[in-house]
Amino acid sequence: MSTLEPTATPEDVTREMEETTEKKPRGGKRSRTGHAASSLSSPWASLTAVVIAVLWTLPTIGLLVTSFRGQRDIQRSGWWTFWQNPGGLTLDNYRQALAPGSSAGLSQYFVNTVVITLPAVVLPIFLASLAAYAFAWMPFPGRDALFVAVFALQIVPIQIALVPLLDIYVNKLGFGASYWSVWLSHTIFALPLATFLIHNFMRELPGELMEAARVDGAGHVTIFFRILLPLLTPALAAFGIFQFLWVWNDLLVSLVFLGGTPDVAPITVRVAELSGSRGSAWYLLSAGAFISMVVPVAVFLALQRFFVRGLLAGGLKG
Amino acid sequence: MALNHTRRVAALSGALAVALTAAACSSGDGGGAAGGDTEASQIDCAPYEAFGDLQGKTVTVYTSITAPEDGPHIASYRPFEDCTGVTITYEGSKEFEAQLPVRVQGGNAPDIAYLPQPGLLQTMVATGKVVPAPPETEANVDANMPDFKEYGTVDGTFYAAPLGANVKSFVWYSPSAFADAGYEVPTTWAELTALSDKIVADNPDGAVKPWCAGIESGDATGWPATDWVEDVMLRTAGAETYDAWVNHEIPFNDPAVAEALAEVGRILKNPEYVNGGYGDVKTIATTSFQDAGQPILDGSCLMHRQASFYAANWPEGTDVSENGEVWAFYLPAMTADERPVLGGGEFTAAFADRPEVKAFQTYLSSVEWADERAKTCGGGGCVTANTNADPNLLTNPIDKLSAEQLTDENATFRFDGSDLMPGAVGAGTFWKGMTDWIIGQDDKATLDFIESSWPS
Numbered sequence: 001m002s003t004l005e006p007t008a009t010p011e012d013v014t015r016e017m018e019e020t021t022e023k024k025p026r027g028g029k030r031s032r033t034g035h036a037a038s039s040l041s042s043p044w045a046s047l048t049a050v051v052i053a054v055l056w057t058l059p060t061i062g063l064l065v066t067s068f069r070g071q072r073d074i075q076r077s078g079w080w081t082f083w084q085n086p087g088g089l090t091l092d093n094y095r096q097a098l099a100p101g102s103s104a105g106l107s108q109y110f111v112n113t114v115v116i117t118l119p120a121v122v123l124p125i126f127l128a129s130l131a132a133y134a135f136a137w138m139p140f141p142g143r144d145a146l147f148v149a150v151f152a153l154q155i156v157p158i159q160i161a162l163v164p165l166l167d168i169y170v171n172k173l174g175f176g177a178s179y180w181s182v183w184l185s186h187t188i189f190a191l192p193l194a195t196f197l198i199h200n201f202m203r204e205l206p207g208e209l210m211e212a213a214r215v216d217g218a219g220h221v222t223i224f225f226r227i228l229l230p231l232l233t234p235a236l237a238a239f240g241i242f243q244f245l246w247v248w249n250d251l252l253v254s255l256v257f258l259g260g261t262p263d264v265a266p267i268t269v270r271v272a273e274l275s276g277s278r279g280s281a282w283y284l285l286s287a288g289a290f291i292s293m294v295v296p297v298a299v300f301l302a303l304q305r306f307f308v309r310g311l312l313a314g315g316l317k318g
Numbered sequence: 319m320a321l322n323h324t325r326r327v328a329a330l331s332g333a334l335a336v337a338l339t340a341a342a343c344s345s346g347d348g349g350g351a352a353g354g355d356t357e358a359s360q361i362d363c364a365p366y367e368a369f370g371d372l373q374g375k376t377v378t379v380y381t382s383i384t385a386p387e388d389g390p391h392i393a394s395y396r397p398f399e400d401c402t403g404v405t406i407t408y409e410g411s412k413e414f415e416a417q418l419p420v421r422v423q424g425g426n427a428p429d430i431a432y433l434p435q436p437g438l439l440q441t442m443v444a445t446g447k448v449v450p451a452p453p454e455t456e457a458n459v460d461a462n463m464p465d466f467k468e469y470g471t472v473d474g475t476f477y478a479a480p481l482g483a484n485v486k487s488f489v490w491y492s493p494s495a496f497a498d499a500g501y502e503v504p505t506t507w508a509e510l511t512a513l514s515d516k517i518v519a520d521n522p523d524g525a526v527k528p529w530c531a532g533i534e535s536g537d538a539t540g541w542p543a544t545d546w547v548e549d550v551m552l553r554t555a556g557a558e559t560y561d562a563w564v565n566h567e568i569p570f571n572d573p574a575v576a577e578a579l580a581e582v583g584r585i586l587k588n589p590e591y592v593n594g595g596y597g598d599v600k601t602i603a604t605t606s607f608q609d610a611g612q613p614i615l616d617g618s619c620l621m622h623r624q625a626s627f628y629a630a631n632w633p634e635g636t637d638v639s640e641n642g643e644v645w646a647f648y649l650p651a652m653t654a655d656e657r658p659v660l661g662g663g664e665f666t667a668a669f670a671d672r673p674e675v676k677a678f679q680t681y682l683s684s685v686e687w688a689d690e691r692a693k694t695c696g697g698g699g700c701v702t703a704n705t706n707a708d709p710n711l712l713t714n715p716i717d718k719l720s721a722e723q724l725t726d727e728n729a730t731f732r733f734d735g736s737d738l739m740p741g742a743v744g745a746g747t748f749w750k751g752m753t754d755w756i757i758g759q760d761d762k763a764t765l766d767f768i769e770s771s772w773p774s
Contacts, residue, residue, distance in 0.1 A: 071633045075612055166424025177426060256420055259380075260411045273384040273412055279535075279608050280630040281386075 067286035093287035120186035128194030181257035201235040237306035363401035369677040373403035380428035382414035393694035427669035435737035458683035478665035480703035488646040527594035530619030532610025540749030551578035552658035571765035594619025747771035
């Protein structure tokens with residue numbers, strides 16, 4: 001599943017770069033950037049980019065081809081030999097993966113994933129943009145120290161927080177294994193990065209905007225909702241995709257806080273279990289991976305422009 | 319812009335509301351039994367009435383057994399559910415061994431967990447959260463599975479009743495290929511070696527080899543090789559020395575272990591014997607255990623030593639029967655009279671002492687459950703540790719064969735040694751040492767390495 005991001009990113013970056021280079025004025029004195037731009041758009045560079053893209057995508061294609069091959073073929077020969085026997089391609093793996101014996105069908109797990117993902121994306125974005133606003137435009141004592149502290153939280157790996165968090169949920173808050181535990185956990189783990197990213201984006205907005213609004217009588221709430229939020233859309237969308245992919249592909253957090261019963265478990269848990277107790281049905285994994293990939297790929301392709309723009313948003317400060 | 323923005327906020331909050339509602343709805347309907355359509359058998363409910371009125375109670379079960387093998391398990395609980403009105407919520411996960419300690423430490427332990435290794439039981443007991451088995455369960459175990467009881471006991475307290483069992487002393491082969499070539503199933507170790515040599519002599523071009531093996535298994539790579547050593551150790555050194563070895567009363571590099579390892583090496587490290595269908599000796603380390611026996615089907619390998627649960631790895635439609643495409647014979651002992659059997663199994667540890675949990679533990683250790691398990695068995699693997707269960711209820715041929723091995727009067731049953739050793743060895747250096755041994759490390763260095771890693 002994680003092949004998804006790397007496969008798409010290099011191509012997108014290249015494309016984005018090519019787009020920007022085309023917009024540059026040509027001719028006249030060739031600046032250093034101009035030189036770089038023309039060398040980037042040379043046929044050799046394009047060829048290299050294409051070769052890298054193909055190499056990068058090859059495993060995914062292999063996985064796709066494998067998902068259509070029969071069990072015996074998968075176990076006995078490599079996917080690149082499929083053209084010797086094109087009649088051997090079958091939808092059986094998908095059929096089995098979608099209706100696995102006695103347990104609930106994959107559709108139930110899809111619904112669970114959606115139920116987990118939506119709040120786990122909306123909550124951190126909302127909280128982080130509020131926090132980012134305070135950090136960016138509300139002076140208060142200790143603001144910078146607090147911001148550094150929030151940012152530093154990113155360094156804490158989530159694995160060390162699992163057991164204490166579970167203890168708090170179960171014994172202090174009484175959530176047990178409920179959706180609240182996963183929503184809150186995903187929110188907690190996402191907040192530092194989200195706050196940092198959105199804060200940096202907000203800082204870049206001109207302060208005159210806020211001042212003008214204040215002169216017109218707007219308070220913090222009005223400024224936030226009427227002025228900043230619309231301007232923040234690219235950053236919010238970018239982080240939204242980021243968080244969406246992370247939550248959609250997450251196995252660890254949901255396994256720990258939610259467990260694997262069919263009524264609550266997300267699709268990643270089901271895919272991980274697809275191969276059976278002793279891995280004897282591993283030939284189903286390629287089909288399962290593609291089924292669970294469909295939605296993130298669609299979301300990614302639909303919103304990739306925001307994604308690339310947003311990645312650059314936090315990093316480049318003018 | 320403003321309108322646009324309002325609409326977006328509305329859309330987001332709408333989505334959130336939908337998600338919250340869906341969650342509220344779906345968390346209500348519980349895991350429940352998702353068993354087959356077969357009518358649950360009527361059983362005698364009297365043993366469970368002693369636990370009081372359990373109507374409407376829930377017991378959560380956490381196991382490493384996942385779909386499709388979980389369906390028959392869930393179905394086998396139905397007579398108990400019908401009797402008592404208890405709902406069993408089943409959860410299987412392949413990450414069981416990593417997740418169970420997290421959940422126990424986090425205070426979110428399941429009511430009952432099926433532990434696949436006695437070593438894990440010891441670790442869990444050390445957390446102080448495991449509840450000793452109730453006397454009713456212990457009585458059942460004493461009556462039905464005395465051989466296994468010691469493996470569910472830690473420091474003199476009986477915690478975990480045995481549940482399923484599997485037999486590891488099997489060699490998979492193809493009866494049709496054996497018949498075509500005129501080979502006989504060997505009954506002694508000498509015959510096994512003679513047969514291997516004969517296969518080599520019959521196939522001078524090396525296209526067909528007597529053995530195939532594979533020990534790759536993700537982060538557990540090496541375990542099939544440890545089973546080899548344990549199985550051979552039981553044969554060359556005997557059960558008592560085997561026990562001493564497992565309990566570290568003799569060192570890991572004792573001459574008796576060295577002899578067993580050398581005997582394994584005469585097969586697994588003999589380039590004439592292995593690795594049928596895959597290549598040279600080193601391919602054993604890179605071939606996954608699921609794939610390892612598959613060359614038997616196309617005839618490039620004739621024998622593959624693996625446990626009864628390997629039956630699930632044959633492709634759908636393979637004829638697994640005594641005269642079919644694949645079948646298994648008992649890994650012969652030194653003489654035809656001895657019958658050491660290496661096996662494994664699960665144990666039911668409870669993390670709660672509510673009456674419904676105790677009642678369910680008692681049900682799982684009863685003959686009624688073992689019989690129901692056999693009746694609702696789907697694809698095989700339904701052998702239980704229960705010696706009083708009716709063997710005729712088993713439908714799967716490999717299950718029948720396994721049950722025969724376990725209940726054979728001459729059989730000396732021993733539990734998989736690496737599951738009994740401390741985790742650092744049994745699930746660590748023993749695996750790693752055997753993997754290094756396959757790719758070229760010599761016997762002495764391997765045994766010395768494992769011995770030096772034994773926790774003092």
